Amino acid sequence: MNVFQLSYKNLFRRKVRTLFTIIGITLSTWVLVTLLGFNKGYENSLNDNIEGMGFQIVLTAKGCPYEAATLMLKGGTGLRYMPEEMVADVASRKEVAQATAQLMHVEFDPNKGENGGSVVYLGIDPTTFAEMKPYLEFTQGKWFEQQTGNVVVLGYEAAELEQREVGDLMLLSGSEAEYEVVGVLKRTGTQDDGMIFLPLQTAQKAFNKQNELTMLGIRLNKDVNQTAFEEELYKLPDVQVVSMAQVKNTIMGLVSSAKVIVLSIAFIAFIIAMFGVLNTVLMSVFERYQEIGILKSMGAMPKDIFKMILIETTILCSAGGLLGIGFSYLFSGISEVAIRYFLPFAPNGKLILIDSQIALFAFVSITLIGIVGGMYPAWRASKVRPLDSIRSE
């Protein structure tokens, strides 16, 4: 037998107390890992969503920039329109690698879900749109090639919801005309999953928005000074210039104050865990006061006793830490649902991303915090004199 085995067995004396201490540490670790995972997952998903749009700048009709951001990411309501003529003007500029015009239309469908819901249609130019989003892949069919015609491509979720496959016919909300499904996209984890795509001119005609657009997505050539180019675009009348970096910064700015609060909660949970460990180990030292004295009469040096108590603490914290990390992984789905429920805006994709770096950081942190908490009881134990324990007999 060695000191480690002795320390390990000591933890089984007060099983309930040991269990509750481990639960405390587990919960703290769980909170920390989930929050750190959320920090990482949210930022990654937001980046993916924005990069998934395929462009760096969006021109929309003049209005609130937050509304524009929502419109781009989620398909907002209260759409504004800008004239189609500017497409040629912007697309011909030397800084522009690609520009794609889009007309978004949102229609309330009373038959969607239990209480009805919005259906988002996106009129696109199939050539430019497909080039700017080369990562979009099809489960069935392909992009429509013509600029007109009653054809649609469904995002993955839209196809699931509409229960349609390639070759099926479907009605657009509020329209009598039938449209043929020519393609169904694979899941992307972005807003594209819920969209119904149709040719731009068809959309303009169907939604009565002739020569109007909701946005123009612009991808720049390499080495273009984006800020200077945006300044140029500001000179265009009645358009709002929104850079994707701005959108990201705006959203991250809104979320950052919430992040500070949640990280503070995690920190407090950690401190509580530390005092929990300190309390448990200190109680255990007091209870074993005589026994520790007897161990010293058997030749245990103060450093042996210090080590023994510190090993007990480390085992407690490691067990709690590992369980906490395990629970974070296991229940990240449920945590994600809860977080989504409370957040005003959450990007598509995995919102809680727990990787080995976060797990390792949390494990090392909780173990260190526990060891700090165990220092004082260990020191107290190392100072026990055999004589005192015999006297207290």
Added chain:
Amino acid sequence: MKSIISVKNLTKIYERGSEKIHAVDGVNLEINQGDIVSVIGESGSGKTTLVNLIGCLDNPTSGELYLDGQQIFAQGVELSESKLTRIRSEFFGYVFQKFFLIPTLTVKENILLPSIFQSKVKTSEKELDEIMTLLGILKRKNHLPSELSGGEMQRVAIARALVGKPKILIADEPTGNLDSKRSQEIKDLLIKLNKEFGITIIMVTHSPELAKIGNRMIEIKDGKIS
């Protein structure tokens, strides 16, 4: 017989407020190797304090202690806890009224506890079995303390004290928690240990029966040998 313990003018004074209590008051004593010394006296007479000083569980206020010819306590020198621990593990094994067995460890693991802390203690399985056979607890080897009788627990405590091969066994009221039958067993065992291993035994007891096994009996009164 060779002297193993030599005590010269050993004094321990406790201060209680302005009052000074001479728990041990200038004791001089020689104990030979192989002696069984029974220390008797009324409660509060200072017998346990004297044995604790001899057993290096405490520093004296003044006086000298020699163990096997080595000076341990010298006038005006207080030893650190670490140094006392080293001396204790070199010379002594202790048995107390309470058994202090670790409830989560088996009998075997409890007996081997000193080997965790003392690198010199290397007990083979054979030696362990011999000690356990001698003490009549071999069949209890893998049992937990909660499964033992009081007498068996005290035997385990004695085995634990012996595993470090001490020269001196300090026993403070070793039968204090036992009924007469178990007390008799422990008494016989102490005699056996003394005879078979030549181990020096110093025991504090209130029991006249147990005190009789000593080849020397020391009565303490008001901190002095009377």
